[in-house]
Amino acid sequence: MTRLLQTLGLIWLALCTALAAAEPAGTERIESTEQWGMHEIALKGPADGNPFTEVQLSARFSNGKQTLDVDGFYDGEGVYRVRFMPPHAGRWTWVTHSNRWPLTNKQGAFTATPPRPGNHGPVGVRHQHHFGYADGTPYKPVGTTMYSWAHRGDAMEAQTLKALAAAPFNKVRMLVFPQTAGIERHPPMFWPFASRSGTPPSDPDYTRFNPAFFRHLEQRVGQLRELGIEADLILLHPYDDKRAWGLDTMTREQDERYVRYLVARLAAYRNVWWSLANEFDFVRTKTDADWRHLGELLQRIDPYGHLRSIHNGKRLYNQTEDWITHVSLQHGMAAAEASRAVLFREAWRKPVVFDELKYEGRHDRRWAQLTGRQMVHAFWATTIAGSYGGHSEFIPDADGLIWLAQGVALRGESPPRLAFLKQILDAAPAEGIDPIDTFEDLTIAGQPGRYYLVYFGQQAPSEWAPKLYLTGLRDGQRFKAEIIDTWAMTVTPVKEALQFRPQGRYDFVASTPIKLPGKPGIALRLTALDTPAGLGARPAQDD
Amino acid sequence: MTRLLQTLGLIWLALCTALAAAEPAGTERIESTEQWGMHEIALKGPADGNPFTEVQLSARFSNGKQTLDVDGFYDGEGVYRVRFMPPHAGRWTWVTHSNRWPLTNKQGAFTATPPRPGNHGPVGVRHQHHFGYADGTPYKPVGTTMYSWAHRGDAMEAQTLKALAAAPFNKVRMLVFPQTAGIERHPPMFWPFASRSGTPPSDPDYTRFNPAFFRHLEQRVGQLRELGIEADLILLHPYDDKRAWGLDTMTREQDERYVRYLVARLAAYRNVWWSLANEFDFVRTKTDADWRHLGELLQRIDPYGHLRSIHNGKRLYNQTEDWITHVSLQHGMAAAEASRAVLFREAWRKPVVFDELKYEGRHDRRWAQLTGRQMVHAFWATTIAGSYGGHSEFIPDADGLIWLAQGVALRGESPPRLAFLKQILDAAPAEGIDPIDTFEDLTIAGQPGRYYLVYFGQQAPSEWAPKLYLTGLRDGQRFKAEIIDTWAMTVTPVKEALQFRPQGRYDFVASTPIKLPGKPGIALRLTALDTPAGLGARPAQDD
Incomplete structure (x- = not known):
């Protein structure tokens, strides 16, 4: 009985050694990957039959809080890979599952380091x-x-x-x-x-x-x-x-x-x-x-x-x-x-x-x-x-x-x-550029009360009488204006700030018209100089 | 025992008479309804408690081929109604189902006659x-x-x-x-x-x-x-x-x-x-x-x-x-x-x-x-x-x-x-008016090769050079043209028919421009004079 156990033990050790040897060089040495980078596990496995259809392989990755199951794939010539993009920095462990012996229950760990500059993660x-x-x-x-x-x-x-x-x-x-x-x-x-x-x-x-x-x-x-x-x-x-x-x-x-x-x-x-x-x-x-x-x-x-x-x-x-x-x-x-x-x-x-x-x-x-x-x-x-x-x-x-x-x-x-x-x-604002008011033809977008792009498209106006839909605006609020030539690629500041006052049921207006170059492809950028605090009351809004 | 049965029989007859009497006058006499008209069944039932929530009533209508289950409703003062719109002409029978005795298992029949003029059925x-x-x-x-x-x-x-x-x-x-x-x-x-x-x-x-x-x-x-x-x-x-x-x-x-x-x-x-x-x-x-x-x-x-x-x-x-x-x-x-x-x-x-x-x-x-x-x-x-x-x-x-x-x-x-x-x-064609080509600004709709409306909207052109997107057209096909003034409500025929020939990859054109009144709200109606049979081959179409 002791002999049998010893023999089994030796076979076990031999198997483990063989499996370790089968791993591609380098697998064990990859101990860190940046967050949202790629950690790849490579394993040797069967090359006979049709590995694409006959072999299943996946790995479970965990950082203790989050667990992700990731499928592996056959990469030819007996090599199987599992690729993982760590969604968080810190230590991750993994264990494989497969329907084939050499590929299952493999384990490992690595550290996800903070992302390098330019790596912002997935969109x-x-x-x-x-x-x-x-x-x-x-x-x-x-x-x-x-x-x-x-x-x-x-x-x-x-x-x-x-x-x-x-x-x-x-x-x-x-x-x-x-x-x-x-x-x-x-x-x-x-x-x-x-x-x-x-x-x-x-x-x-x-x-x-x-x-x-x-x-x-x-x-x-x-x-x-x-x-x-x-x-x-x-x-x-x-x-x-x-x-x-x-x-x-x-x-x-x-x-x-x-x-x-x-x-x-x-x-x-x-x-x-x-x-x-x-x-x-x-x-x-x-x-x-x-x-x-x-x-x-x-x-x-x-x-x-x-x-x-x-x-x-x-x-x-x-x-x-x-x-x-x-x-x-x-x-x-x-x-x-x-x-x-x-x-x-x-x-x-x-x-x-x-x-x-x-x-x-x-x-x-x-x-x-x-x-x-x-x-x-x-x-x-x-x-x-x-x-x-x-x-x-x-x-x-x-x-x-x-x-x-x-x-x-x-x-x-x-x-x-x-x-x-x-x-x-x-x-532009991080929240994106949104249409301001689609009740009539849409020419103005931005973030209400903070930032506006006015785009004149194929029109070629020689001036713009400043008028904005009321949402987000306060009486007396001032804006910096810049004239954008979308084709010549220029941004030209307008000297005087615009100050907006409510007018009628729907609009805010500033009294000084802005001179425009009278050609197509012109836009205006308006950026708020005042925050709403301390300005006039928010107007009632009712269509 | 005989006495008891007789008594039960008398009660039964009395109940039936009472129920019949309780039915609004005319219910039994309505023996025909036009197709897509309304056949109404009125029944007397309980008025106590809350008939709106406590009484269920429906009727199953059948013409032998089609069966429709229709819910009834409480109309106040002990009166319940089931309304049915016969979808087909012919004889229909009905039987009611209810959780209350006086309303269940009532039966009847009526004839749906062909619809009268002006009755085209539901849309x-x-x-x-x-x-x-x-x-x-x-x-x-x-x-x-x-x-x-x-x-x-x-x-x-x-x-x-x-x-x-x-x-x-x-x-x-x-x-x-x-x-x-x-x-x-x-x-x-x-x-x-x-x-x-x-x-x-x-x-x-x-x-x-x-x-x-x-x-x-x-x-x-x-x-x-x-x-x-x-x-x-x-x-x-x-x-x-x-x-x-x-x-x-x-x-x-x-x-x-x-x-x-x-x-x-x-x-x-x-x-x-x-x-x-x-x-x-x-x-x-x-x-x-x-x-x-x-x-x-x-x-x-x-x-x-x-x-x-x-x-x-x-x-x-x-x-x-x-x-x-x-x-x-x-x-x-x-x-x-x-x-x-x-x-x-x-x-x-x-x-x-x-x-x-x-x-x-x-x-x-x-x-x-x-x-x-x-x-x-x-x-x-x-x-x-x-x-x-x-x-x-x-x-x-x-x-x-x-x-x-x-x-x-x-x-x-x-x-x-x-x-x-x-x-x-x-x-216009029974199939409706469909946009012909939305690749550029949409001004023409109709049914390809048969019927077109050209609408100039707020433009005020003084003429139109006939050009249609190729779908459905044949070389040499002729169209009658009429000028529509959407505001003055006039339809003015164009004297000469238009004959269309293929031009370029996408279009058919007719050589004679149509004079237009040069004001807004003008449309053209083009109606095919020739059917495709006997005309030129259908052009290849490929975007």
Whole structure:
């Protein structure tokens, strides 16, 4: 009996040693990760059979107060990984669960250190219609779209990253799966699935992901993160034009496996947003119920609750569904006027991002014919509507490369003006810019009694008689005024402060008109010089 | 034993005779009712206790193919009624169910005759964004609002009915419950509830309805029905300004009892629509969940599925909820331009009725300052948006009476022009008027390839170069053109037919410009002279 126990003990020790040896070098040495950074556990496990479908792996992370269950994934060649984004600083412990012996009951601990400068955590919804980072910093999206930038190979992708570093954009919409357009001249480096019988992308085996494809994607998402740019990842799209790959014809089970794999791999990147589909209504193989199912799956399995949306073509999705955190809209006509754009915000009561408001460009298609001025105007109009614009451009270079598809280089006139707008937004109140009064045409937004942007759009007035809707204002309150030229990118202070007095049932007015330059694209910024305390009584308000 | 049986038999006969005698005269003689008319069963039953809460009564109607269960109601003085609107012609039988002996297992039969002229049945949703009667006739709402017209006494109400008979309106929005405004000078004839301790409306007993109040309401709803006018009944509202009656502070149980009573009494009026609330967001005692609960109750218990909506003040309700059949909107700013109004239709994918698009009037409040021209423009703008407008006016007479509150008499400039618009709508395709292309500013609506309205709104062009979006058009197709002056109410034919040819990727054009009168409020009507057969091929369409 003693002999037997001794033997068992020896076998146990041997097993433990073998398992420890199987761990990739470095796992034990990672003892700290910054908060909202990524802590990765790598484990050796079975490589036979189909590890993507046959092996389950997850880890439970706890700091004693909060517990998070996080799915792991198979990364090829017998290596399994679990990635964790610590939501709080401090000591975290973890233990794995798996249906396979070498992967289960592994344990460890690490320390999450305070975030480094520039790391504000993931972005979430704030103040109903706006966004903020987890650390409380407001996030004002000025996004762009480059569908296939991460499918174009290292050289082009490096150029794109360089262009992004110099551009104003803090969000990039990008496809996970390749699209047909452009692949003849710029074939993707990798394909998301193995092929059953030949060379990808032919005859894809939807049960076997290609880890190299996803590692490449992650590298790019990580580089965006380092640039402070959110990666709005588009999970599915209708741009397999020739129906060659069938990526939009996966079954519900295949879709679910894909969504789970993506979440397991990428949710620990703090800058990830999930865009369930681009032009969902052009994907003819799925119903609204299919999209809802996948959206609710995302909502359920993402441990961090990254932002979730679905982007339309012509037909608008029911944006009130609970899984949708914010509206990712294509609607150039609505974005062209604040009085239109604001209506979607009212209808859905969520943040609205006009991710496609048409493109700056010279295409023969009408969705890519905006002038730079029109693009800048649409951004300002959506801003006044308490919403957000989205940029891209369709201006081919000599080789036919366009930012919308490849990234690489910006050629339009709008980006510097969008950088200027971004400065204005970043200096605006943390609560965001909200429409002040939508009873008549909407031209003024801000925070009542504190901050106003008056945007004259395509009008070209030579003066403005100061008039504000009464909410939040006090009799005698003074404001600093600045004239903003949205195209010339200038801010010109108005010498004298404006002092507002109530007039009639609805308004406050200041007696001195402000001279304006009489050209389009002019805005005014009014910033309160007096706090309400000590000023006149708050007026009665009654429509 | 024989004696006992005889005695029981005599008692039985006596009971039957008594019950028959207790039935109101005429019940047995009503042997036919027109289809979508009303068949009423009256029964004598208990008058003690609280019949409103203690007695349950319903009847099952069947024509052998379809069975409908319909709730009855207590009408006071020991009389109970069940009302039925036969949805099909032919023989119907019925049997009652009740928790009280004199009311249960009563049976009968009647014949539903074909509907008389002018009876088209109840209105429902058609073609997703439009309406139609049950008999297939399109219904194009041109509605008005007269909140308290049925609370003002017989003399004023007779005047209102006379005014309505001469007006274009085929829908009236009206409050079930009285409102505070105007009651000093025009106190309601009846109150909906008995008083627990004094005279109504003080100390209302929400468990006891006042049948006289509801009989009066029904009389008015029936008179609207005879005029061919839909009664859009507003169940709850926030206009108990002084919190005197508490009609907006009923408990959920009290609300439910009220909704059930209203459905039992009024659902058999084919012209009834249910508007759950006016300015729901100003009713501070209820949450969105409360409204949804009551709306779903309405959806469940109304045997005929009358149209259901909820009307907003400033905050828009989630109009995608399943119980809502169509959108009843207050939004003057959106209704002022087709390019705005269309966005709600896109967001909610239901019929949109701008029941309040501001009022024609001379009020010091900005919601009642539209000129007649502005009101007419808003109706045309909502028409081009594939939606519908709603009228009312705030133009006090010498006694301060206004149509919005009392009805009585129209004084504005818009009603004749709305009658003119109604003629245009009634002559338009049965499928309704839909926006043709919302990619740019929306000015053209109709049915592709068959019928177009081009509305120039506040522009005053002196000519129009014919250009239509390609959908539905064929090369060489000819159209008759007519110039419509929406204010002068004229239709002027254009002498020569227009022949359209494809141009570019998106458009069809005709070579001859149409001369226009160079003033605002002008529209064009284009009606196809050729059917597609035999014309040029359908163009490829690709955005």
